[in-house]
Amino acid sequence: QKEVEQNSGPLSVPEGAIASLNCTYSDRGSQSFFWYRQYSGKSPELIMFIYSNGDKEDGRFTAQLNKASQYVSLLIRDSQPSDSATYLCAVNTKDSNYQLIWGAGTKLIIKP
Amino acid sequence: EPEVTQTPSHQVTQMGQEVILRCVPISNHLYFYWYRQILGQKVEFLVSFYNNEISEKSEIFDDQFSVERPDGSNFTLKIRSTKLEDSAMYFCASKRDRNTEAFFGQGTRLTVV
Numbered sequence: 001q002k003e004v005e006q007n008s009g010p011l012s013v014p015e016g017a018i019a020s021l022n023c024t025y026s027d028r029g030s031q032s033f034f035w036y037r038q039y040s041g042k043s044p045e046l047i048m049f050i051y052s053n054g055d056k057e058d059g060r061f062t063a064q065l066n067k068a069s070q071y072v073s074l075l076i077r078d079s080q081p082s083d084s085a086t087y088l089c090a091v092n093t094k095d096s097n098y099q100l101i102w103g104a105g106t107k108l109i110i111k112p
Numbered sequence: 113e114p115e116v117t118q119t120p121s122h123q124v125t126q127m128g129q130e131v132i133l134r135c136v137p138i139s140n141h142l143y144f145y146w147y148r149q150i151l152g153q154k155v156e157f158l159v160s161f162y163n164n165e166i167s168e169k170s171e172i173f174d175d176q177f178s179v180e181r182p183d184g185s186n187f188t189l190k191i192r193s194t195k196l197e198d199s200a201m202y203f204c205a206s207k208r209d210r211n212t213e214a215f216f217g218q219g220t221r222l223t224v225v
Contacts (some may be wrong), residue, residue: 032211041148044155045215078216088155090214099145100170104154 002027004091006103015112019076023089024105026070030101032092033065033072037085038105044088048074079110118204118217125194125224133189133220135204143207144187144215146179148172148200155203161187162210166183194224 003026013019014046021035026106032051033037038046050056056063062075072091076083117136125131137144148157159169161181166179176192187206191198201221205214 001207032213041201041221043201043219046213049213092156092211098143098207099157100156100159100202100214102120102157 001041002091002093002101004089004101004103006087006089008104008107009107010109011106012109012111013079014077015079015081015110017079017081019083019108019110021074021076021087021106021108022071023073025089025091025101027091027101028067028070029057029094030067030070030091033063034090034092034100035063035072035074036090037083038086038088039085047087066101069074076108081112084108084110114140116204116215116217118202118220121218122221123223125222127196130158131191131194131222133146133191133202133204133222135166135189135217136185137187137206138208138215139185141206141208141215143167143210144181145205145207146189147203147205147216149198149203149219151153158189158202164193172184191222194222196224198222199224 035047036048038044050063050065060077064073086105088105090100119134144161149155159173160167178190201219204217
């Protein structure tokens with residue numbers, strides 16, 4: 001059973017601080033990793049994707065991948081109240097025919 | 113910017129009725145998916161579709177579900193005889209290639225009464 005685990009939260013972060021979201025996955029064959037943001041009642045919206053070990057930065061967002069430890073994280077710098085949402089980690093694996101395996105999501109609350 | 117579109121945005125149906133949820137994937141994408149999300153729960157995979165056939169389906173996708181790509185643009189999910197527990201948000205997604213990111217439509221909120 002391939003699993004993606006996330007702390008459900010809520011994670012409360014003061015405005016302007018760095019929010020750190022973590023995700024672990026069980027399948028070592030996982031090949032690509034995605035962070036989606038989901039506002040209540042809305043569809044998942046892609047924030048970042050990462051394929052290789054290391055860091056990938058896009059604006060205020062940084063995705064970090066460590067395949068040896070099987071974790072992927074998302075850092076949000078200068079957190080804004082509009083960043084308050086549920087962040088979903090999703091993983092593509094060849095064995096699952098490349099369909100996304102989803103974590104349950106971490107609810108992030110940015111406090112003004 | 114190209115996007116996945118879904119209709120209707122909200123569907124209310126009586127238990128036992130058939131519903132068809134419609135999706136128009138991004139035009140140059142080849143892989144299509146349906147997911148559902150029951151309120152407060154995680155996103156669940158239903159089915160993937162490639163080259164005009166189902167490539168994978170989950171345990172949820174039983175005989176009451178079917179998918180079709182009736183023409184070059186639409187991708188539909190049919191639920192033959194809806195049950196109360198089918199009430200959920202249904203998301204369509206498409207990918208350009210199998211290992212690339214999936215783009216989601218805005219979802220159809222299905223309410224079975």
